[in-house]
Amino acid sequence: MIKENKKTALLEIGTEELPYLYIKPVLEQMQQIARKHFNSLGLRYSKIKTYATPRRLVMLIDGLAEKSEDRVEEILGPALKVAKDSNGNYTRAALEFALKNDVLPEKLVKKVTERGDYFSFTKRNNGEKTENILAFIFLEVIKNLSFPKTMMWEESSFKFARPIRNIIALYGKKIIKFKVAGVSSSNWTIGLHVYDASKVKIDFPENYFLKMKNKSVIVDQNERCNEIKRIIELAVKDVGSVILDESLIDEVNYLVEYPTAILCTFDKKYLNLPQEVLAICMKKSQKCFAVNDKNGKFSNYFIGIKNGISSCQEIVREGYEKVIAARLADAEFFYLNDLKNGLKNNIEKLKCIIFHDEIGTIYEKLERIKQIVKLLNKEFNMQIDDTLLKKAVELSKTDLVSEMIFEYPELRGVMGKIYALKLGESFCIAESIEQHYYPLSASGTLPSNKIAVLISLADRIDTLSAMFSIGLETYGSADPYGLRRIAIGFIRIMIENLAIANLPIKNLSSIIGKVFEFLPENLKNNSKSKNAYEKLINFFWQKIESIFELQGYSYYEIKAVVNSSRINKSSSLSSIKSRLIALKNARKRDNFLAIATVFKRINNIINRAKKQNVSILEKVDRTLLIENSEKTLFFTVKEAKDAIANYVLKDEYDKVFDKILDIKPLIDDFFEKVIVMSEEKSLKFNRISLLNYIKNMFDGFIDFSALQ
Amino acid sequence: MNFQEIIMKLQKFWAKQGCIIWQPYDLEKGAGTFNPATFLRSLGSKPWNVAYVEPSRRPSDGRYGQNPNRLQHYYQFQVVMKPAPKNIQQIYLKSLKTIGLNHKKHDVRFIEDDWESPTLGAWGLGWEVWIDGMEATQFTYFQQVGGISLNPISIEITYGVERIAMYVQKKNSVYDLEWNDELTYGNIHLEDERQWSIYNFEKTSVNMLKRHFNEFEQEAIRLVKEKIPIPAYDAVIKCSHLFNLLDARGALSAAERVGYILKVRTIAKTVAEEYLKTIENEAKK
Numbered sequence: 006m007i008k009e010n011k012k013t014a015l016l017e018i019g020t021e022e023l024p025y026l027y028i029k030p031v032l033e034q035m036q037q038i039a040r041k042h043f044n045s046l047g048l049r050y051s052k053i054k055t056y057a058t059p060r061r062l063v064m065l066i067d068g069l070a071e072k073s074e075d076r077v078e079e080i081l082g083p084a085l086k087v088a089k090d091s092n093g094n095y096t097r098a099a100l101e102f103a104l105k106n107d108v109l110p111e112k113l114v115k116k117v118t119e120r121g122d123y124f125s126f127t128k129r130n131n132g133e134k135t136e137n138i139l140a141f142i143f144l145e146v147i148k149n150l151s152f153p154k155t156m157m158w159e160e161s162s163f164k165f166a167r168p169i170r171n172i173i174a175l176y177g178k179k180i181i182k183f184k185v186a187g188v189s190s191s192n193w194t195i196g197l198h199v200y201d202a203s204k205v206k207i208d209f210p211e212n213y214f215l216k217m218k219n220k221s222v223i224v225d226q227n228e229r230c231n232e233i234k235r236i237i238e239l240a241v242k243d244v245g246s247v248i249l250d251e252s253l254i255d256e257v258n259y260l261v262e263y264p265t266a267i268l269c270t271f272d273k274k275y276l277n278l279p280q281e282v283l284a285i286c287m288k289k290s291q292k293c294f295a296v297n298d299k300n301g302k303f304s305n306y307f308i309g310i311k312n313g314i315s316s317c318q319e320i321v322r323e324g325y326e327k328v329i330a331a332r333l334a335d336a337e338f339f340y341l342n343d344l345k346n347g348l349k350n351n352i353e354k355l356k357c358i359i360f361h362d363e364i365g366t367i368y369e370k371l372e373r374i375k376q377i378v379k380l381l382n383k384e385f386n387m388q389i390d391d392t393l394l395k396k397a398v399e400l401s402k403t404d405l406v407s408e409m410i411f412e413y414p415e416l417r418g419v420m421g422k423i424y425a426l427k428l429g430e431s432f433c434i435a436e437s438i439e440q441h442y443y444p445l446s447a448s449g450t451l452p453s454n455k456i457a458v459l460i461s462l463a464d465r466i467d468t469l470s471a472m473f474s475i476g477l478e479t480y481g482s483a484d485p486y487g488l489r490r491i492a493i494g495f496i497r498i499m500i501e502n503l504a505i506a507n508l509p510i511k512n513l514s515s516i517i518g519k520v521f522e523f524l525p526e527n528l529k530n531n532s533k534s535k536n537a538y539e540k541l542i543n544f545f546w547q548k549i550e551s552i553f554e555l556q557g558y559s560y561y562e563i564k565a566v567v568n569s570s571r572i573n574k575s576s577s578l579s580s581i582k583s584r585l586i587a588l589k590n591a592r593k594r595d596n597f598l599a600i601a602t603v604f605k606r607i608n609n610i611i612n613r614a615k616k617q618n619v620s621i622l623e624k625v626d627r628t629l630l631i632e633n634s635e636k637t638l639f640f641t642v643k644e645a646k647d648a649i650a651n652y653v654l655k656d657e658y659d660k661v662f663d664k665i666l667d668i669k670p671l672i673d674d675f676f677e678k679v680i681v682m683s684e685e686k687s688l689k690f691n692r693i694s695l696l697n698y699i700k701n702m703f704d705g706f707i708d709f710s711a712l713q
Numbered sequence: 714m715n716f717q718e719i720i721m722k723l724q725k726f727w728a729k730q731g732c733i734i735w736q737p738y739d740l741e742k743g744a745g746t747f748n749p750a751t752f753l754r755s756l757g758s759k760p761w762n763v764a765y766v767e768p769s770r771r772p773s774d775g776r777y778g779q780n781p782n783r784l785q786h787y788y789q790f791q792v793v794m795k796p797a798p799k800n801i802q803q804i805y806l807k808s809l810k811t812i813g814l815n816h817k818k819h820d821v822r823f824i825e826d827d828w829e830s831p832t833l834g835a836w837g838l839g840w841e842v843w844i845d846g847m848e849a850t851q852f853t854y855f856q857q858v859g860g861i862s863l864n865p866i867s868i869e870i871t872y873g874v875e876r877i878a879m880y881v882q883k884k885n886s887v888y889d890l891e892w893n894d895e896l897t898y899g900n901i902h903l904e905d906e907r908q909w910s911i912y913n914f915e916k917t918s919v920n921m922l923k924r925h926f927n928e929f930e931q932e933a934i935r936l937v938k939e940k941i942p943i944p945a946y947d948a949v950i951k952c953s954h955l956f957n958l959l960d961a962r963g964a965l966s967a968a969e970r971v972g973y974i975l976k977v978r979t980i981a982k983t984v985a986e987e988y989l990k991t992i993e994n995e996a997k998k
Contacts, residue, residue: 021802022840024825059823154827156838158797158854158866167838168854170799187799199821202803260822291846309846311820321820324845324880331782331885338780357966 011051012177014066014135015210016143019171019194022059025259027152027166032057035064038149042142047074048135056224058262060198063224064146065210069176073132080106082113082124099124136176140183140190143174147185159187171195178209196220197262200313221263221314230258236266237294237308244268244306245298253288260292261312269293269325273305275333278340279423285413286332293329339408348424351403358405364471365525367402370464373523374398377463384516385504389455397437397456398463400425404438418442444494448555451501458498465495470521473541476533492548499578500552506579510570513578514542546571549581558585561712562592568708580656587658588707594662600669604709607672607696610681614693622694629691634674639695641671646702653706661706672699715891716878716898719812720766723790723872726811727764730804732792735765740947741954744769745791745871746830749946754793755858755867756985757992761795766874770954772961775910778903781886785909785961786902790872797854797868805852805870809844813881820845828853832953832977834860834985837869849877859985860978919964926955926973933980942987949981 032055039053043066051068082088088099095103095110103110108126116125147169155164163169163186174181174190183190193204197220205220207213214224223229233254241247257264275283280303287293287307298304309325311318355368364370375398382389404410404421421438433456440457441464443450452458468491472478477486484490499505499513521529521538528534546567553563566584570576591597614621630636645664652660681696683689703709714722724734738748745751745767754761767789775785798804802823806816823840828851830836839853851871855863875887875898884890888899929951936945956973959965965973 022823022825154838156854156856156866157864159799160796160865162864168799198802199806199816201817202806260824293846312822313820317818320818321845324819324847327880327885328846335782357963359966362971 010071011068012071012135013210014069014139014177014181015173015175015207015213016064016146017171017173017194017207017213018062018147018169019173020060020062020165020169021167023057023062023166023259024153025059025256028057028059028062028259031062031150031152031166034150035062035146038146039064039066039142042145046138046142047076047132048138048142049074057226057259058222058224058229059259060262061194061222061224062150063213065213069135072134073138075132076130078128078130079116079125080128081116081118082106082126085115085122085124088113088124136179136181139176139181140174143181143190144183144185147172161187163187173207173213175207175210196222197313223263226258229261229264230254233258233261233264233266233310236264237310240266240268240308241296241306245296245304246301247308248284248295248297250288250294253292253294257292257310261310263313265311265313265315265318267309267311267318267322267325269307269309269322269329271305271307271326271329271333275337276303276305278333278337279420281416281419281423282336282340282409282413283333285416286336287329289413289415290332291325291329293325335412336409339412343404343407343409343420343424344427346407347428348400348403348421348430351406352399354406355402361471361475363475364528367405369525370467371398371402373467374401374460374463376523377467377520378459380516380519381459381462384512385459385502385508387455387459387504389459393434394456394459397434397441398460400430400434401438401441401460401464444497447490447493449494451498458502462495462498465491466517466520467523469495469541469544470517470537471524471528473537473544474521474524474528474534475531478540478544488544489548492544493552496545496548496552496578500582503579506582507577509575509577511574517541517545549578553581553585558589562588564711565708568711569704569706572704573706580653583656584658584707587662590659591662594666596666596669600665601709601712603669603672603676604700604703605712606676607700608710611693611697611700619690619693621697622690623698625695625698626687626691629688630695631688632679634671634678635692635695638668638671638675639698641668642699642702649702649706658706665703668699714813714878714881715893716874717893719874719878719881720788720790722811723808724764724766726808727792730762730794732762732764732794735763737765737767738950740950741770742767742950743771743953743957744830745789746833746835746869747950747953748791749943751791751793751867751869752833752835752858752981753943753946753985753988755795755855755863755869756861756989758865758996759795759992760865761793761867763794764790764792767791770957772909772913772957775906775913775961777910778888778906781888784875784887784902784906785913786905788874790874792870793867795867796865801868801870802852805842805850809849812877814844814849814877823852826851831974832956832981833858834978834982839868844877844880847876847880849873849880859988860982861985861989913958913961917958917962919959919962922955922959922962922964926952926959926976929955930976930980933984937980937983937987940987940991942984942991945980945984945987949977949984952977952980 035055036053043050049070050066054065056063082102083098088096090096099110099113103113106126106128113124113126116123152166155166157164158168165186169186169188171194172188172190173192173194174183175192180192181190193206195202196205196217200221205216207216217224223232237247283303284295287295291309294308296304296306296308307329311321355371356366358367360367360370375395378394378398379391382391382394404417404424407420409420410417418439422435425435425438433454436454437456437460440452440454441460443452443457443461452461469488472486472488518538550563550567554560562585566581566588570581611621625639630639645668649661649664679692681689681692683692728734735750742748748767750763750765768786769789770786772785774783776783794801806821809816822843824843826839826841828837828839835855835858837853837855841848842850842852849872853869855867855869857863875890878890879887882890888897888903890898892898892901929948933945933948936948956977960970
């Protein structure tokens with residue numbers, strides 16, 4: 006065996022600073038694109054690795070073969086019968102095929118296929134030298150990366166996230182030559198450009214990383230991340246411990262090519278500001294890390310990460326501290342102003358905040374929410390004092406017009422709570438302001454505060470009913486208003502609050518119907534609002550399904566339970582959950598599949614009978630039960646029916662499945678010994694009615710036909 | 714280095730890079746981008762390199778002279794280069810050195826910041842440049858202006874002169890900046906800030922502003938029809954500032970606000986289209 010020669014290949018796309026959020030997904034894409042082409046061209050490699058700094062996207066291919074594999078390909082030509090004429094001469098079809106593939110017609114051989122005999126020939130593709138293919142693959146990688154936003158910067162109008170300024174393309178020591186976006190590939194790059202923008206020559210891929218490190222660039226993002234954590238720990242060890250924020254580390258990691266940690270301080274007087282405010286000032290405005298003192302208390306230290314080596318730290322520290330001081334001074338100014346202004350004065354200002362052009366202002370929304378919470382309070386029997394509830398609603402969104410939220414919108418709710426407490430509101434009210442936004446995401450924490458539960462539900466159902474009334478229901482994957490998240494939150498809160506979850510779903514539906522009545526007139530009577538209620542109810546059912554899917558139930562289990570719930574008037578959200586649990590358990594039983602099959606069979610017979618216009622009676626005529634097995638079945642089912650109804654009432658679904666298991670052999674016996682489709686019409690009809698009687702027993706409990 | 718020296722050094726630096734040193738445009742505007750030397754001249758294919766100081770007005774940012782960092786009137790130093798030089802980041806770093814900020818000694822960072830001007834129908838991608846955490850400059854590769862995709866692409870570099878000066882002079886208040894060796898920024902502008910804040914927030918005549926807005930909007934439309942887009946553009950600048958005044962006065966509901974922005978954008982767009990037509994016709998001659 007000949008030993009194959011392998012080398013390492015390197016691609017560095019040198020750019021101006023990339024947005025940090027763009028980088029991770031693109032590293033994944035580079036791998037995929039390269040892998041795809043290596044595979045389809047038969048070029049072997051041992052490993053593809055990708056790296057990035059803010060100014061370079063790097064791909065390193067280890068063990069890349071010197072040439073692609075030889076490949077043998079069979080090419081099928083014209084059918085034999087049209088390839089030669091009656092005299093045995095090649096026809097035009099054959100000659101053209103041979104010409105096209107650059108072979109002599111005599112070289113064509115017969116190939117027997119399922120569709121008849123054909124001419125074919127075997128084409129041998131010799132492998133190609135890697136250095137000839139690699140330019141193509143590198144170009145494909147560069148051209149096919151996708152970014153959330155792209156720009157143009159030079160005359161060829163090439164699009165990329167930010168300008169490309171240099172490209173290293175090496176296979177071993179050889180430069181792989183190509184040109185894209187006006188940049189010719191080469192074997193040089195630059196180091197930390199804000200420090201030294203001179204060219205750095207890379208002789209071969211293996212020494213790239215070390216050479217870059219000598220030029221103050223840590224190319225490997227994992228190494229850089231560890232380095233950031235290490236130097237932060239080192240910097241704070243004498244004063245306390247850093248409040249480690251992984252998302253900030255991630256961001257900072259892609260903002261620097263070489264990190265240096267600088268320990269800074271701010272004036273202690275700002276420690277009077279809420280920690281949430283201090284933290285966001287540091288993180289959002291300055292990408293700095295907050296520090297706890299040795300007693301675990303928020304301190305006036307913070308860590309800034311400088312891009313580059315540790316020289317001139319004093320100058321940079323002074324700068325960081327000055328900027329943070331200005332930010333904190335601003336925040337303090339907002340904070341004191343907001344407190345001076347109070348929350349109640351903001352209620353009127355909400356008249357100027359548009360919730361949605363067609364729906365109206367936040368103020369108007371709150372007026373509706375007041376009516377909705379009152380309704381919910383009563384319907385759910387929450388027994389919260391209505392005046393308290395009204396006050397909580399009024400204050401719930403007052404922080405939206407505060408100066409702090411204008412500067413830091415992500416603190417909404419959080420500031421509301423802080424301000425309410427400072428201004429002497431009760432803890433319960435303050436907490437409800439923060440929690441009425443819960444859950445913040447589809448899987449976020451639910452509100453625990455009872456008032457917040459009601460306001461969150463009311464806020465959500467108001468948004469949904471209004472949005473659906475102006476035709477903004479969601480289609481496909483687009484969901485610009487986040488209606489899915491809002492609806493999932495709505496359902497999750499109800500499922501987790503037993504007082505609500507135990508109510509019949511029909512009651513919940515009728516409450517939702519009443520909510521539509523609170524909408525402004527222009528929303529109720531426009532063409533888009535037609536069927537808005539029905540569409541919303543359907544939307545909720547879909548969300549119920551997705552919530553349970555997330556909880557690990559299978560699609561078919563959910564369908565079987567949800568289908569039945571949609572026809573069962575007394576079914577509740579709790580019962581959906583307990584039936585799902587019972588069904589999941591029941592499916593583990595050995596004979597469950599057999600039961601499902603039997604019930605499907607019953608369903609099929611009934612459906613067929615309905616199509617044939619057989620009148621199915623509610624009651625079974627006992628006098629027409631002549632065979633023993635149908636008598637036994639009827640009386641057993643009759644007895645079981647009451648028991649099952651009783652179990653269902655008590656949510657004891659496991660017992661229901663026990664009962665079904667008891668009956669199953671009798672049904673089998675019935676099918677074995679009795680001919681349903683009897684010649685005697687009255688017998689036939691009665692037997693179908695008997696089957697229907699059995700089926701009815703489980704309607705509203707489980708839809709067996711949905712099970713696979 | 715005093716305030717006026719910083720400006721002079723920047724002018725000298727960019728003149729050396731081949732930029733003409735333009736002067737401020739004689740209308741009120743929110744930023745250097747509104748100057749026709751940027752808005753109109755970034756359109757079309759002719760190379761264009763320019764640098765200038767732009768006094769900029771943001772009525773809503775007024776603080777009656779009481780906030781050390783916020784002003785309703787301030788200075789931008791604006792550079793536009795079309796096409797954008799390949800080494801523009803390096804050129805910019807060198808410009809910092811001339812005003813006493815040696816980039817090797819500071820933490821200079823290019824932090825993603827996509828720029829958009831809804832009233833001008835303009836957007837671009839680029840960065841905010843941070844010097845030791847301070848936002849010193851806006852750095853943008855223009856992609857569209859007046860809704861028109863650009864080719865070649867211009868780079869716009871906008872220095873916040875007061876911020877940079879405060880940093881260089883180590884001042885905590887803009888009013889303490891040394892304008893020259895005798896006068897401070899406060900000596901020159903503090904009373905302006907106080908009076909203009911009163912005007913912007915309390916004393917403007919809303920009816921008059923609205924009327925003027927409508928008149929200048931009509932004027933822009935009329936002048937475009939007359940095929941004189943350059944004067945028409947002045948009317949756009951006027952509308953934009955009138956809108957800013959109305960906004961600062963809190964005279965617009967959210968819905969009205971959106972409407973006004975849309976109106977300015979619409980005329981900005983028609984003016985840009987007409988301007989492009991004129992220069993293309995001229996090029997054919």
